[in-house]
Amino acid sequence: xxxxxxxxxxxxxxxxxxxxxxxxxxxxxxxxxxxxxxxxxxxxxxxxxxxxxxxxxxxxxxxxxxxxxxxxxxxxxxxxxxxxxxxxxxxxxxxxxxxxxxxxxxxxxxxxxxxxxxxxxxxxxxxxxxxxxxxxxxxxxxxxxxxxxxxxxxxxxxxxxxxxxxxxxxxxxxxxxxxxxxxxxxxxxxxxxxxxxxxxxxxxxxxxxxxxxxxxxxxxxxxxxxxxxxxxxxxxxxxxxxxxxxxxxxxxxxxxxxxxxxxxxxxxxxxxxxxxxxxxxxxxxxxxxxxxxxxxxxxxxxxxxxxxxxxxxxxxxxxxxxxxxxxxxxxxxxxxxxxxxxxxxxxxxxxxxxxxxxxxxxxxxxxxxxxxxxxxxxxxxxxxxxxxxxxxxxxxxxxxxxxxxxxxxxxxxxxxxxxxxxxxxxxxxxxxxxxxxxxxxxxxxxxxxxxxxxxxxxx
Numbered sequence: 001x002x003x004x005x006x007x008x009x010x011x012x013x014x015x016x017x018x019x020x021x022x023x024x025x026x027x028x029x030x031x032x033x034x035x036x037x038x039x040x041x042x043x044x045x046x047x048x049x050x051x052x053x054x055x056x057x058x059x060x061x062x063x064x065x066x067x068x069x070x071x072x073x074x075x076x077x078x079x080x081x082x083x084x085x086x087x088x089x090x091x092x093x094x095x096x097x098x099x100x101x102x103x104x105x106x107x108x109x110x111x112x113x114x115x116x117x118x119x120x121x122x123x124x125x126x127x128x129x130x131x132x133x134x135x136x137x138x139x140x141x142x143x144x145x146x147x148x149x150x151x152x153x154x155x156x157x158x159x160x161x162x163x164x165x166x167x168x169x170x171x172x173x174x175x176x177x178x179x180x181x182x183x184x185x186x187x188x189x190x191x192x193x194x195x196x197x198x199x200x201x202x203x204x205x206x207x208x209x210x211x212x213x214x215x216x217x218x219x220x221x222x223x224x225x226x227x228x229x230x231x232x233x234x235x236x237x238x239x240x241x242x243x244x245x246x247x248x249x250x251x252x253x254x255x256x257x258x259x260x261x262x263x264x265x266x267x268x269x270x271x272x273x274x275x276x277x278x279x280x281x282x283x284x285x286x287x288x289x290x291x292x293x294x295x296x297x298x299x300x301x302x303x304x305x306x307x308x309x310x311x312x313x314x315x316x317x318x319x320x321x322x323x324x325x326x327x328x329x330x331x332x333x334x335x336x337x338x339x340x341x342x343x344x345x346x347x348x349x350x351x352x353x354x355x356x357x358x359x360x361x362x363x364x365x366x367x368x369x370x371x372x373x374x375x376x377x378x379x380x381x382x383x384x385x386x387x388x389x390x391x392x393x394x395x396x397x398x399x400x401x402x403x404x405x406x407x408x409x410x411x412x413x414x415x416x417x418x419x420x421x422x423x424x425x426x427x428x429x430x431x432x433x434x435x436x437x438x439x440x441x442x443x444x445x446x447x448x449x450x451x452x453x454x455x456x457x458x459x
Contacts, residue, residue: 068154068300074126075118075151086114088155093279094287096269096294097196098322104196107322109188111276111300112158112181115151123147130238139243146242149277154185154300164193171195184300186276215265216355216400217323218256218293219316220331221339222272222282225360226252226290232335232362232369246285249360251392253289258396259329260291267326268293271315273308273338276300312338313345320350328353329400333360334373334388334420344377347385356405357386358395363420365390372418379416388412 077083092110099105126147135143162176171193181187223229228247230236240246260266268291274282276297283295296315302308320328330346332339340359347354357378363369378386387406389395394407406412413419 071126071150072153075116075122077116077153083114083116083153086116088112088114088158090158090160091152091276091279093276093297094283094293094295096267096319096322097193099198100192103192103194103198104200105190106164106193106196107188107190107294108160108162108178109296110186111152111279112155112160112185112187113152114155115148116153118148118151123151126150127238127242130242132243135243138245142245143243146278146281149280152277155181156183156185157181158185160187162191164196166196166200186300214325215267215327216259216263216329217267217269217319217326218259218263218329218331219269219271219319221333221336222270222286223274224333224335224362225249225331226270227285230366230368232371236368248289249392251396255392255396256290259400263400269296269319270294271296271312273298273312309338309341312342316342316346320346320353324353326353327355329355330357331360332358333362335362335369335371337373340373340375341377344381344386347381354385355403356398356400357381358405359386359388361388361390361420364388369420372420374418375414376416376418378414388414 072078090110090112092108095107095109097104097106123144127150132140132143158181160178160181162172162178164171164176172195176191176193178187178191179189220226223231226249227240228249229240256268260268270282270286270290270293272282272295274297276299279295279297282297286293286295298308298311302311330339330343332343334340343357343359347357363371363373375388384403384406387395387398387410389407390410394410398404398407
């Protein structure tokens with residue numbers, strides 16, 4: 001029998017996915033999903049001009065998470081028969097729904113996988129470049145918990161059944177037959193669930209609250225925006241990702257709680273390019289410290305910079321297309337090159353939907369961040385719609401609903417070129433030297449050894 005997992009017991013609505021073992025029963029007719037609102041045709045060419053530029057001069061520490069092949073090798077899995085006696089499981093990542101004339105259009109988003117029995121040594125070997133010497137008991141336990149999910153082996157084309165509970169009652173009766181997982185074992189689809197009452201929001205169903213037609217949506221990166229990761233310092237980034245407890249950036253939980261109580265019909269969306277295998281770790285952390293909301297993560301087994309950038313673009317576009325009448329507040333940091341490109345591009349492609357863009361200036365607040373970043377993408381945005389902040393207090397008293405995005409007491413010094421890093425907030429005349437230093441930094445042996453895992457969490 002397939003096990004049932006849900007990472008989505010959020011508020012009063014829970015959405016689960018069963019991974020059904022073959023053979024499967026004949027599928028019942030599934031409801032036809034309401035079409036997700038489409039953006040203008042310009043979306044098709046969104047970001048096409050920036051991928052190459054970002055890839056050629058990425059101002060951050062870049063590396064690869066272990067691929068599926070790497071994991072199978074580390075776990076001594078030679079072929080599919082090695083997993084034949086292990087049942088298929090399903091991981092569902094908290095997501096969102098939009099209310100249509102046909103009912104709530106719920107996004108089912110997650111992974112079908114098998115979890116083999118693995119030894120402690122095998123788990124430790126998955127993370128290349130991470131030293132496990134001299135770990136205390138807490139760090140050792142955290143390492144085991146977080147690497148355990150990396151041992152998940154995706155199940156392509158798994159047959160899936162969806163279940164939705166509202167206030168303890170089943171809204172899907174019978175359960176919904178979902179489309180099979182894709183070649184990577186992932187699912188991402190919208191299904192109209194008629195059993196969710198249209199007034200679910202007024203009854204406190206928080207996960208559906210993300211689908212209110214009007215209001216504000218906070219879209220936030222996680223690493224070095226909500227928690228201290230230090231992706232720009234390889235050894236620290238690895239330790240903060242795998243062996244240390246997650247630590248909030250000072251004042252940010254209070255800021256989000258303030259926005260939750262003051263912004264009208266507010267919802268929260270968390271977006272990271274940390275791989276989907278760490279979904280449980282991120283869900284546990286986020287919902288213990290920040291308002292309940294949806295989570296987008298990096299798809300399985302992608303590694304190139306263009307793929308990582310596309311994953312970020314796709315998750316943003318899906319949000320903007322699904323909720324065309326909402327205002328978005330986008331939050332990132334200067335160590336995230338994909339966001340420094342994607343946020344300005346999305347603002348230009350969906351005019352009128354972006355209320356504010358807030359970028360944490362990590363190079364101004366942490367002397368360890370010595371990697372330059374480019375602000376050129378912001379040059380074509382309306383001045384006053386974006387703000388490079390240093391602490392959560394810089395944002396606390398801004399009147400976002402009135403269009404106030406800038407705290408005038410905080411100097412900006414934006415040159416619309418490459419700046420920050422080892423040279424400080426330099427102007428364009430220093431761009432060539434800054435680029436050379438960035439290249440030297442990226443090529444250092446320290447980065448080459450330790451960035452294998454950490455770089456992807458950054459972007």
